[in-house]
Amino acid sequence: MIYIAAAIAVGCAALAASYGNQAVMKKTIEAMTRQPEMKDYFRMNMFISVGLIEAVPIIAVVFGFLLILLFR
Template sequence: MQYIAAAIAVFGSAIAAAYGNGKVISKTLESMTRQPEMAGQLRATMFIGVGIIEAVPILGIVIALLLVFK
C-alpha cells in the first residue's frame, strides 16, 4: 500500500504542476500579445511563477520517499 500511495503522490503532483505551468505560460503569452511593451516584465514574472509551481513535484517526491522508506 505504501508504494501505491507514493505513486499517487508523485502522479498527482506531476499532473498539478503540468496544469499549473500550462496555465501560467498560456496566460503570459496572451498578455504579451495584448501588451508587447510589457513583455520583459511579464517574462520575468512568468519565470518566478513557474519556479514556484515546480516546487510542487519536488514536495511530491519527498512525500513519496517518506512513504516508501518509512
C-alpha cells in the same frame, strides 16, 4: 500499498504542476500579445511562477520517499 500511495501522490502532483504551468504560460502569452512593451516584466513573472509551481512535484517526491522509508 505504500508504494502505490507514493506513486499516486507523485503522479497527481506532476499532473497538477503541468496543468499549472500550462495556465501560467497561456496567460503570459496572452498578456504579451496585448502589451508587447511589457514583455520583459511578464516573462520575469512567468519564470518565477513556473519555478514556484515546479516546487510542488519536487516536494511530493520527497514526501513519497518519506512514505516509503517510514512505513515499509
